[in-house]
Amino acid sequence: MYIWLTIIAGLAVLPFLLKTLFDPYFGQDCSYIFRAIKLGIRLQKYKKKNPFYSILDCFLDTVKKQPNKTFLHFEGTSHSYIEVDKQSNKVARALKTHANLKEGDTVALFMGNEPSYAWIWLGLAKLGCATALLNFNIRSKSLLHCFSCCGAKVIIAAAELKEAVEEVLPTLKQQGISVYLLSEECSVEGINPLSEHITQASDTPLSADLRANITSKSPALYIYTSGTTGLPKAALVTQERVWTASFIQAVSGVTSEDVFYINLPLYHSAGFLIGLAGAIERGITVVLRRKFSASQFWEDCRKHHVTVMQYIGETMRYLCNTPMKDNEKDHKVRIAIGNGVRSDIWREFLNRFGDVAVRELYAATEGNIGFINYTSKIGVVGRVNFLHRRIFPYTLIKFDIEKEEPVRNSKGLCIQAMKGEAGLLVGKITKRSPFVGYAGNDQQTEKKRLRDVLQKGDLYFNTGDLLRIDEQNFVQFQDRVGDTFRWKGENVATTEVADILTMVDCIEEANVYGVKVEGHEGRIGMAAVKVEEGKEFDGASTFSQVASYLPAYARPRFIRIQRHLLLYLLSSLPLSLFSSLPPFLPYLLRSGGHLETGRVDAVGRVGRRHRSVLVSRVTTRRGVLDDGRVLSDRL
Numbered sequence: 249m250y251i252w253l254t255i256i257a258g259l260a261v262l263p264f265l266l267k268t269l270f271d272p273y274f275g276q277d278c279s280y281i282f283r284a285i286k287l288g289i290r291l292q293k294y295k296k297k298n299p300f301y302s303i304l305d306c307f308l309d310t311v312k313k314q315p316n317k318t319f320l321h322f323e324g325t326s327h328s329y330i331e332v333d334k335q336s337n338k339v340a341r342a343l344k345t346h347a348n349l350k351e352g353d354t355v356a357l358f359m360g361n362e363p364s365y366a367w368i369w370l371g372l373a374k375l376g377c378a379t380a381l382l383n384f385n386i387r388s389k390s391l392l393h394c395f396s397c398c399g400a401k402v403i404i405a406a407a408e409l410k411e412a413v414e415e416v417l418p419t420l421k422q423q424g425i426s427v428y429l430l431s432e433e434c435s436v437e438g439i440n441p442l443s444e445h446i447t448q449a450s451d452t453p454l455s456a457d458l459r460a461n462i463t464s465k466s467p468a469l470y471i472y473t474s475g476t477t478g479l480p481k482a483a484l485v486t487q488e489r490v491w492t493a494s495f496i497q498a499v500s501g502v503t504s505e506d507v508f509y510i511n512l513p514l515y516h517s518a519g520f521l522i523g524l525a526g527a528i529e530r531g532i533t534v535v536l537r538r539k540f541s542a543s544q545f546w547e548d549c550r551k552h553h554v555t556v557m558q559y560i561g562e563t564m565r566y567l568c569n570t571p572m573k574d575n576e577k578d579h580k581v582r583i584a585i586g587n588g589v590r591s592d593i594w595r596e597f598l599n600r601f602g603d604v605a606v607r608e609l610y611a612a613t614e615g616n617i618g619f620i621n622y623t624s625k626i627g628v629v630g631r632v633n634f635l636h637r638r639i640f641p642y643t644l645i646k647f648d649i650e651k652e653e654p655v656r657n658s659k660g661l662c663i664q665a666m667k668g669e670a671g672l673l674v675g676k677i678t679k680r681s682p683f684v685g686y687a688g689n690d691q692q693t694e695k696k697r698l699r700d701v702l703q704k705g706d707l708y709f710n711t712g713d714l715l716r717i718d719e720q721n722f723v724q725f726q727d728r729v730g731d732t733f734r735w736k737g738e739n740v741a742t743t744e745v746a747d748i749l750t751m752v753d754c755i756e757e758a759n760v761y762g763v764k765v766e767g768h769e770g771r772i773g774m775a776a777v778k779v780e781e782g783k784e785f786d787g788a789s790t791f792s793q794v795a796s797y798l799p800a801y802a803r804p805r806f807i808r809i810q811r812h813l814l815l816y817l818l819s820s821l822p823l824s825l826f827s828s829l830p831p832f833l834p835y836l837l838r839s840g841g842h843l844e845t846g847r848v849d850a851v852g853r854v855g856r857r858h859r860s861v862l863v864s865r866v867t868t869r870r871g872v873l874d875d876g877r878v879l880s881d882r883l
Contacts, residue, residue, distance in 0.1 A: 273623050273625075273631065273720075276622055276623050277631070277633050279622075280499060280622045280633070281633060281635050283498060283499050284499060284635060284636070285635070287495045287498055287499065288639070291488070291491055291492070291495075294464075294491065295464045295488065299456070299459070299460055299461070299462060299463075300462055300463050300464050300466075300487060302373070302462060302468075302487050302490070302491075303373075303468075303487075303490050303491060303494060303525050303528055303529065304370060304373040304374065304459075306528055306529060307329075307333070307370060307528045308333070310329055310528065310531045311329045311330055311333045313531070314329060314531065315328065315329055315330035315333075316328050316329075316330060317329055317531075317533065318533045319331075319332050319366075319527075319533065319534065320332065320363050320366060320533075320534050320536055321533065321534070321535045321536065321552050322362065322363050322535075322536045322537075323538075325363075327363055332363070332366060332367050332370065333370075334451035335364075335367040335371075335446075335451070336366075336367040336368075336370035336371040336374060337371070337374070337449075337450070337451045337452060337453060337454060338371070338446050338447070338449040338450065338451050339367055339368050339370075339371030339372070339446055339449075340371035340372070340374040340375050340454050341449040341450055341454070342442065342445040342446045342448075342449040343355075343371065343372070343375065343402075344375055344458075345445070345449070346440070346442075346445050347402050347426055347428065349372070349375050349377055349402065350375065350376070350377075350458075351375065351376030351377070351458060351459055351460075351461060351462070352376060352377070352378075352461075353375075353376075353377045353378075353401055353402070354377065354378045354379070354380055354398050354399050354400040354401065354467070354470070355372050355377050355378075355379055355380070355400055355401075355402045355403070355404060356379075356380040356382050356394075356395050356398065356400040356402070356403040356404070357369065357379050357380065357381055357382060357404055357515075358382040358384060358391075358403055358404065358405040358406065358409055358412075358413070359384060359404070359405060359406035359409065359430065360384050360406060360408075360513070360514075360538055360539075361510070361511075361513060361514050361519075361536055361537065361538045361539065362406075362536075362538065363536065364430065365514050366524060368404060373459070373468075374454050374458065374459065375454075375458055375459065376458055376459035376460075376461070376462055378398075378466075378467040378468055378469060378470065379468075379469055379470070380394070380395070380398040380400050380469070380470035380482065381469060381470065381471050381472070381514065381515040381516075381520060382394055382395065382403075382472070382515060383472060383480070383513070383515050383799065384406070384409060384513075384515065385799030385800065385801070386480075386799055387412050387415065387796060387797055387798075387799075388415055388416065388796065388797050389479075389748075389797065390479060390480065390744070390797070390798075391412065391415075391416055392416050392419055392420075393479045393480070394472055394479075394480055394482065395416075395420075395425075396423075396688070397481075397482045397686075397687050397688035397689060398470040398482045398687050398688070399687065399688065400425070401424075401425065401426065402425070402426045402427075402428065403420070403425060403426075403427050403428070404428045404429075404430065404442065405427070405428070405429055405430065406429075406430050407429060407430050407431040410429060410431075410434070410436070410439070413427060413429070413439060414436060414439070417436070417438050417439065420438070421438050426440070427439045427440060428440050428441075428442040429441055429442060430442055430443055431443055432444050462487060463487065464486065464487050464488040465486050465487070465488065466486065466487050467484055467485070467486060467487075467687075468485055468486060468487045468489070468490045469485040469490065469520070469521075470482040470483065470484060470485065470687055471483050471485055471515070471516065471517050471520070471521075471613045472515070473612070473613055473614060473739065474732045474738075474739035474740060474741040474744075479741070479744055480741070480744075481614075481686040481689055481692050482686055482687040482688065482689070483613040483614035483684075483686060483687075484614075484684045484685060484686065484687050485517075485521070485613065485684075486684060489684075490521060490525055491529075493517065493521035493522060493525060493526070493611075494521060494522070494525040494526045494528065494529040495526075495529065496521075496522045496526060496585065496609065496620065497522065497526035497527070497529065497530050497556070497585070498526075498529065498530065499620060499622065500556075500583055500585050500605075500607040500620065500622070501583060501605065501607075502526070502530050502532070502556050502583060503530065503532075504530055504531045504532060505532075505555075506530065506532050506555045506556050506583075507532065507533045507534075507535060507552060507553055507554045507555050507556070508523065508526070508527050508530075508532055508533070508534050508535070508554070508555075508556045508557075508558075509534075509535045509537075509548065509549060509552075509554040509556065509557045509558065509581075510523040510524065510527075510534055510535070510536050510537070510558060511536075511537040511539060511540040511541070511545075511558070511563075512540070512558050512560065512737075513539075517611075517613040518558060518560070518586065518587075519558070521613075522558070522585060523558055533552075535548060535552045535554055540563060540566070542566040542567055542569070542570050543570065545567060546567075546576070546579055546601075549579045549580070549581055550578065550579055550580075553580055554579070554580065554581055555580050555581060555582050555583065556581070556582070556583045556584075556585065557581050557583070557584045557585075557604075558584070558585055558586050559584050559585070559586035559589065560586055560587065560588050560589075560737035561586075561587070561588030561589040561590060561593065561737070561769035561770070562588075562736060562737055562768075562769050562770075563586065563737075564584075564589050564593050564594065564597045565589075565590075565593050565767075565768075565769060567597065567601070568593055568596045568597055568600060572600070576600055576601055576602075577600075577601060577602040579601070579602070581601075581602075581604055582604060582605060583604065583605045583607060584604050584605070584606045584607065585607045585609065586607075586608065586609070587608060587609050587610060587611075587629070588734070588737065588769060588770075589606070589608060589769075590769060591626050591627040593769075594606060594608075594626050594627070595626060605624050606621070606624050606626075607620055607621060607622065607624070608620075608621040608628065608629050608630075609621065609629060609630070610629035610630055610713075610715070610723070610725055612711060614683065614684070614685070614686065614696070615675065615683070615709060615711055616640065616675040616676075616677060616681040616682060616683050616709045617640050617642045617673065617674075617675030617681065617709065617711065618630075619631070619636075619723050623722075625722060627724065628718075628722040628723060628724050629715075629723050629724065629725050630722070630723040631721055631722050631723060632717055632721040632722075632723060633721075639680055639681070640675060640676075640680070640681045641675070641676035641678065641681070642673060642674065642675040642676065643664055643671075643673075643674060643701070643702065644664065644665040644669075644670075644671030644672065644673055644674075644715060644716070644717060645662040645663060645664055645665060645671050645672050645674060645701065646662070646663045646664070646665050646669075646671055646672075647670075647671060647672040647714060647729065649729070652729060652730070654672060654698070654701075660700055660704075661700055661701065661702060661703065661704070662674075662698075662700075662701045662702065664702070665716075667717055667718070667719060668716065668717070668718055668719060669716065670714045670715065670716045670726045670727075671714065671715065671716070672710070672711070672712075672713070672714055672729070673711045673713050673714070673715045674698055674701060674708040674709060674710055674711065675708060675709045675711065676701075676706065676707070676708050676709075677697070677707045677708060677709055683696065683697070683709040695710075696709055696710050696712075697709065697710070698710040712728060712729050712730050713725065713726075713727070713728055713729070714726040714727045714728070714729060731743055733761070733762025733770065733771040733773075734762075734769075734770040734771065735762065735770045735771060735772055735773065735801050735802075736770070736800075736801040737770075737801075738799070738801040738802070740762070740773060740801065740802045741802075742759075742760040742761060742762075743760075744798075744802070745758075745760040745773060745775065745798060745802055745803075745804060746758040746759060746760045746775070748793060748794065748797045748798055749775055749777060749790070749793070749794070749804075751793060751797075752786070752789055752790050752793045753780075753783075753786070753789065754779055754780055754783045754784065754785055754786045754789070754790075755777045755778070755779065755780065755785075755790070756777075756778045756779065756780045756781075757777065757778040758775055758776070758777045758778075759775070759776045759777075760773060760774070760775045760776075760804060761773075761774055761776075762774070763806070772805050772806070773802065773803065773804035773805055773806070774804060774805075774806040774807075774808070775804040775806070775807045775808070776807075776808040776810060777807060777808065777809060777810060778810045779809060779810070785809050790807070
């Protein structure tokens with residue numbers, strides 16, 4: 249009897265086993281799972297240690313094992329692990345003495361890519377301090393907001409950012425904030441030069457007792473993400489999260505013999521967590537650049553024997569747009585880690601520059617779920633496997649684009665998307681996959697929590713992204729939902745841009761959205777503005793306002809000037825109606841307070857969240873009401 253039951257059970261699972269064993273990606277699945285298990289075991293060991301074994305401790309161990317190995321190459325100079333360690337000791341001692349920093353304090357770092365970024369962060373970590381990584385492109389209101397929400401008591405700025413600091417200095421003084429500039433001297437009252445203090449400080453090691461109370465849940469970093477309410481949000485990155493992000497290099501196949509190239513900004517999680525922290529985890533050498541240069545990229549790679557590169561979608565396109573050369577495949581780059589590359593650019597990159605294993609990934613700084621394409625299959629961001637889903641439970645749920653909310657059944661629960669169908673990615677919030685939230689912003693933290701997803705009382709993290717799982721279990725990114733768009737590798741919050749525009753004297757109302765431009769990844773900023781009654785549009789003051797308060801990537805490149813309010817809030821009509829209407833189809837519209845029939849020459853969707861439609865050109869009985877004008881068409 250038992251023999252027959254065993255045979256029947258074996259026959260039942262045979263098709264599944266055959267399908268699994270003959271899956272062309274089975275070997276890669278096993279390799280990924282093996283690496284992930286090893287890293288997971290390591291992390292659990294670190295968490296059990298008392299005190300917690302942090303990424304700083306990993307760096308210090310590397311200093312002991314290979315003190316003279318080069319850690320950083322930068323603009324013709326090299327810094328070994330022991331040199332960086334000593335510099336970080338000097339930073340820690342200078343700040344402990346002059347800024348009175350102690351364990352648990354937060355310090356904001358406002359600077360570009362340079363070696364001191366690394367040793368200032370390490371110095372702060374040796375004091376048990378968390379570091380807020382400020383975007384060096386932000387100014388004024390945004391800068392103050394980012395600084396304030398992380399609760400920092402000290403800001404350290406690069407010398408070249410002195411003017412940006414001076415602009416907000418009165419407010420910083422009122423709040424009792426200590427301001428330090430990385431320069432030998434500064435004549436501005438309230439800004440303290442720091443470089444001389446660092447030079448004079450001792451480079452002897454500091455006691456680990458200074459950070460004895462740091463745990464896996466302690467704040468390590470604050471990294472800023474776009475906020476749909478108008479200003480960036482400070483994602484709290486714990487000590488444990490630094491480890492998990494740093495492991496991306498390891499699961500991608502990076503070894504201790506590799507050389508890693510970082511040209512992405514260190515204030516982002518890609519450059520800092522995956523790049524810098526990942527390099528420390530692997531004990532490797534980093535080639536650091538101030539910013540990406542397509543013309544110098546391969547020359548740098550050859551000169552420094554780079555084997556692993558980072559990218560965003562635009563990076564690969566820029567490289568593919570460079571003039572062709574005979575030696576394009578003459579390099580040692582074997583792995584590329586990043587996100588956002590289009591399939592056609594991906595193929596062109598491989599055809600031109602050789603067999604590079606592209607590790608496209610999907611993740612969010614504050615999120616609790618991510619994917620990595622360890623198979624190098626073009627056009628996908630990852631692959632479903634049982635271990636990943638077991639440890640980090642997630643699902644794709646049906647999402648109503650027009651209502652901007654998940655579709656729920658009669659019981660009030662979400663409906664899972666079918667295979668091959670795009671759905672909203674949500675990750676279950678558990679002890680193993682937590683969502684910590686945003687510093688100083690409980691409202692936005694709560695908005696990211698989704699309740700009653702698959703059963704009453706459960707809690708998930710809402711990624712705000714639509715993904716798709718195909719029949720081969722590959723994961724494909726589809727689109728973003730909400731009032732943000734991506735340009736030049738940066739997330740742009742439409743409300744923040746609109747708020748800045750409405751500060752211009754001549755602009756009464758503004759609505760910002762992203763538009764696709766042929767040959768470019770992401771979307772570029774378009775602003776629809778209504779001019780104040782009796783005023784003319786002032787291009788010069790608008791340009792000055794935008795240039796002063798917004799980073800280059802967030803500045804709208806196109807502006808529609810609207811003499812009449814042609815922005816309609818359609819609370820009862822579905823937006824899909826307008827996307828399907830042919831041009832010139834008459835319909836009722838409100839113009840100057842009167843309903844009348846008009847001819848629509850162009851209709852564009854403006855704001856998903858507010859379900860509004862921009863009518864860019866309308867002809868009515870009284871003539872043309874609006875004509876669009878371009879403020880700047882330079883991308």
